[in-house]
Amino acid sequence: MEPELKQVEYSDNSPTSVAEPTTPAINLEDAGSLATVSPEQNEQWRQVGEKAYTILSALPEYLGAFFSEYRKPLITVGLVFGSIVSVKLTLALLSAINDVPLLQPTFELIGLGYTAWFVYRYLLKASNRQELGQEFDKLKNQVVGNE
Numbered sequence: 001m002e003p004e005l006k007q008v009e010y011s012d013n014s015p016t017s018v019a020e021p022t023t024p025a026i027n028l029e030d031a032g033s034l035a036t037v038s039p040e041q042n043e044q045w046r047q048v049g050e051k052a053y054t055i056l057s058a059l060p061e062y063l064g065a066f067f068s069e070y071r072k073p074l075i076t077v078g079l080v081f082g083s084i085v086s087v088k089l090t091l092a093l094l095s096a097i098n099d100v101p102l103l104q105p106t107f108e109l110i111g112l113g114y115t116a117w118f119v120y121r122y123l124l125k126a127s128n129r130q131e132l133g134q135e136f137d138k139l140k141n142q143v144v145g146n147e
Contacts (some may be wrong), residue, residue, distance in 0.1 A: 067074065098104045122132040
């Protein structure tokens with residue numbers, strides 16, 4: 001329905017147009033029939049409410065049984081999701097660090113220096129390689145729990 005425009009005159013004799021929305025006429029006979037609800041509909045709504053109440057009241061029991069039955073798979077899914085999020089955060093942090101001027105080349109030099117030291121210290125001589133193997137075995141035993 002289109003709003004009607006009315007001419008309004010002010011005391012300074014400057015006419016302006018003002019849009020005033022008009023409301024459609026309401027038939028009172030139709031409004032009375034909309035407000036009444038039949039007893040059958042009332043009974044249907046009561047039944048729907050009762051079903052919703054029984055489902056919602058049993059929901060904590062259902063959730064508890066679900067979590068107790070599927071505890072290990074849920075933990076696995078949570079760990080996988082957490083590891084994906086942590087890897088993405090780590091990559092975002094490294095990307096942000098790489099955008100800072102002079103930090104990326106500095107870290108690359110530090111990495112190259114450490115790699116050169118590691119090769120010189122542990123990989124050039126056979127005795128040093130044996131020492132590295134022993135250190136690795138010691139660390140492995142500590143982690144696995146044999147020691």
